[in-house]
Amino acid sequence: MSQRNTGVPSLVSGADGGSHTEMTCTVMQVLERVSSKWSIGILLAAMDGPVRFTELERRVKGISRRMLTLTLRNLERDGLLVRTVYPTVPPKVEYTATDMAKELYDSLQALTAWAERNLESIAAARRRYDAATP
Amino acid sequence: MSQRNTGVPSLVSGADGGSHTEMTCTVMQVLERVSSKWSIGILLAAMDGPVRFTELERRVKGISRRMLTLTLRNLERDGLLVRTVYPTVPPKVEYTATDMAKELYDSLQALTAWAERNLESIAAARRRYDAATP
DNA sequence: CGGTATCCGGAGAGATACTG
DNA sequence: CAGTATCTCTCCGGATACCG
Numbered sequence: 001m002s003q004r005n006t007g008v009p010s011l012v013s014g015a016d017g018g019s020h021t022e023m024t025c026t027v028m029q030v031l032e033r034v035s036s037k038w039s040i041g042i043l044l045a046a047m048d049g050p051v052r053f054t055e056l057e058r059r060v061k062g063i064s065r066r067m068l069t070l071t072l073r074n075l076e077r078d079g080l081l082v083r084t085v086y087p088t089v090p091p092k093v094e095y096t097a098t099d100m101a102k103e104l105y106d107s108l109q110a111l112t113a114w115a116e117r118n119l120e121s122i123a124a125a126r127r128r129y130d131a132a133t134p
Numbered sequence: 135m136s137q138r139n140t141g142v143p144s145l146v147s148g149a150d151g152g153s154h155t156e157m158t159c160t161v162m163q164v165l166e167r168v169s170s171k172w173s174i175g176i177l178l179a180a181m182d183g184p185v186r187f188t189e190l191e192r193r194v195k196g197i198s199r200r201m202l203t204l205t206l207r208n209l210e211r212d213g214l215l216v217r218t219v220y221p222t223v224p225p226k227v228e229y230t231a232t233d234m235a236k237e238l239y240d241s242l243q244a245l246t247a248w249a250e251r252n253l254e255s256i257a258a259a260r261r262r263y264d265a266a267t268p
Numbered sequence: 269c270g271g272t273a274t275c276c277g278g279a280g281a282g283a284t285a286c287t288g
Numbered sequence: 289c290a291g292t293a294t295c296t297c298t299c300c301g302g303a304t305a306c307c308g
Contacts, residue, residue, distance in 0.1 A: 009175045012195045020178045023246050027174055030249040033256075035169035037301070040161055041143045044154045053270050061146045064302060069271060079259025090269045091308085100252050107248040112157050114241040115164040118234050122167075125213025171281070187290050198282060203291060224289040225288085 008032070033078050034104070038063050038071045043101055046081060050094040080104065142166070167212055168238070172197050172205045177235055180215060184228040214238065 008028040011021045034040060038060060045051060045059040057068055072095060075081040080101040086092040097105075142162040145155045168174060172194060179185060179193040191202055206229060209215040214235040220226040231239075 007171070009172060009194065009196055011175055011179055011193050020181070023242075024175050024178055026249045026253070027242055027246045029253065030245050031165070031169045031174070035165045037141070038143055040165070041145055041158050044158055045145055047154070057270095059145050060143065062143055064304095065271070066273095066303085067301060070301090077260055077263040078256050079263075085270095091271085093270065100255055103252070104248055107244040108157070108161055110241040110244040111164050112161045114238055115160045118237070119160070119163065121234055122212050126211055129211040129213075191290095198284095199291070200283085200293095201281065204281090219290095222289095223288095225291085227290060 030104075033074075033080070034108075036071060036074070038067055039075060040108075042068070042071055042075065043080065043097065043105065046095050046097045047102065047105060050084070050096045053093050053095070056095065075101075164238075167208075167214070168242075170205060170208070172201055173209065174242075176202070176205055176209065177214065177231065177239065180229050180231045181236065181239060184218070184230045187227050187229070190229065209235075 008025050010025050034043075041060045041063070042056060045056055051059070053068070053072075056072075057063065057065065060068065063071075072081065072083070076083050076095075080098055082096045082098055084094045084096065086094075142159050144159050168177075175194045175197070176190060179190055185193070187202070187206075190206075191197065191199065194202065197205075206215065206217070210217050210229075214232055216230045216232055218228045218230065220228075
């Protein structure tokens with residue numbers, strides 16, 4: 001989340017009945033978890049069952065070891081992934097998506113659907129805007 | 135969102151049937167639009183009809199003039215807001231959410247619902263993690 | 269295999285002052 | 289009123305090297 005900025009902004013209580021205000025805060029908290037560059041990719045890669053570290057590194061294309069570790073730690077901290085260590089040699093670590101993560105995945109479907117429906121509209125809007133703004 | 139990092143990561147085609155891969159890309163593109171620190175707040179503040187610049191500044195608590203302008207420009211560029219200038223003195227500018235933005239708002243409800251259901255679980259998971267990680 | 273440790277660059281965001 | 293223009297700072301993310 002965008003990992004960049006911290007702090008959840010909110011609306012003042014204006015013409016707002018209260019629901020918008022709450023929604024802003026609440027939704028922003030989800031976005032903070034999910035909008036970091038690699039969170040979604042990792043989460044999805046771990047949805048089909050336990051995955052090992054190296055397997056994740058392969059599946060999530062372009063990610064560095066560092067960011068994989070950091071993002072995994074955050075997802076684990078938020079209870080979206082479970083980390084299981086097998087004390088063998090060589091070590092074996094598995095990451096498993098929790099039920100909460102699976103529900104999150106379902107909730108993201110609406111957003112994905114919106115994106116698919118409007119991707120072209122957005123691209124068109126951008127072309128128009130960029131053409132009109134030299 | 136997102137502000138911070140650009141570039142949409144994707145999964146490699148592994149055990150994935152293809153849907154996960156697509157979803158990652160697609161959903162990330164939405165998140166990039168929406169996850170910048172102030173996007174949601176502004177969008178929500180503009181959902182109830184046309185809003186003027188200063189009114190937005192009042193409603194979106196804590197935002198600076200600069201970030202308000204920048205975020206408005208991006209939202210306009212993506213076709214989520216329409217900017218209407220009345221050539222009067224003093225100037226009057228109104229921002230109106232498009233239908234696309236309203237659909238986006240609806241799609242965010244699922245995410246908000248998830249957040250409300252799991253906010254406490256997440257907080258608990260964090261407490262556990264932080265307690266176990268000195 | 270599954271990580272840490274370090275260094276570094278760039279974008280996002282804040283504060284402030286000025287203007288048509 | 290509705291913005292630009294600057295300057296600065298933070299901190300995310302990439303690259304690289306090393307360790308149990």
